[in-house]
Amino acid sequence: MIPALIVVHVLCVVFWIGGVAFVTTVMFPMLQKMDSSFEQVMTFQRVEHRFARQVRLYLALVGLTGGLLLYLQGTHRLLFSTQGLGITLMLLAWMWYFLVLLFERRLFKALFGRPEKFDTRKVFRGLAIFHWVILGLSLLAVAVGVWQGHGGAL
Ligand code: HEM
Numbered sequence: 001m002i003p004a005l006i007v008v009h010v011l012c013v014v015f016w017i018g019g020v021a022f023v024t025t026v027m028f029p030m031l032q033k034m035d036s037s038f039e040q041v042m043t044f045q046r047v048e049h050r051f052a053r054q055v056r057l058y059l060a061l062v063g064l065t066g067g068l069l070l071y072l073q074g075t076h077r078l079l080f081s082t083q084g085l086g087i088t089l090m091l092l093a094w095m096w097y098f099l100v101l102l103f104e105r106r107l108f109k110a111l112f113g114r115p116e117k118f119d120t121r122k123v124f125r126g127l128a129i130f131h132w133v134i135l136g137l138s139l140l141a142v143a144v145g146v147w148q149g150h151g152g153a154l
Pocket of ligand 1: 006009010017063065066067070090091093094138139141142145146147149150
């Protein structure tokens with residue numbers, strides 16, 4: 001049971017964080033080079049909207065398998081301790097994405113609702129930085145999780 005849960009957990013993480021890495025390292029540099037701000041906003045919204053639908057599924061599966069793993073292995077006791085740093089970072093990353101998806105519509109409205117009020121270049125620079133931060137946190141969670149999961153001490 002436990003190996004099967006880890007397989008599903010990690011496969012979902014691969015699709016999910018792989019997608020975030022693609023958006024951050026390929027899509028944003030491409031968007032930032034576009035001349036038309038209308039084209040920028042439309043392309044971004046189409047890609048993010050489609051990806052957000054997939055992320056909802058990954059979020060549910062990763063949360064479910066991660067929660068079951070914690071419960072079955074009794075490792076919930078390690079949360080917020082040095083020994084459990086990997087799983088704590090996973091939980092924080094998961095909660096961060098959960099909040100972003102929860103407020104996705106409002107965020108999009110605030111960012112793109114009144115294009116005449118904002119400098120689109122600045123908005124995209126901010127969004128690119130935001131994606132780098134969340135990608136960094138996700139990769140840190142993966143790195144520390146794998147390190148500690150395979151006997152690495154901190
Ligand atoms: C509610 C959120 C999450 C919980 C409760 C959770 C919990 C867990 C647990 C208990 C394990 C098994 C660790 C072991 O037995 O050694 C695990 C493995 C793993 N998790 Fe998570 N996780 C969550 C979210 C995430 C996220 C968001 C990521 C990626 C950013 C992630 C990446 C991984 C990876 C790569 C492993 C495999 C580690 C290994 O090599 O054994 N998890 N997770």
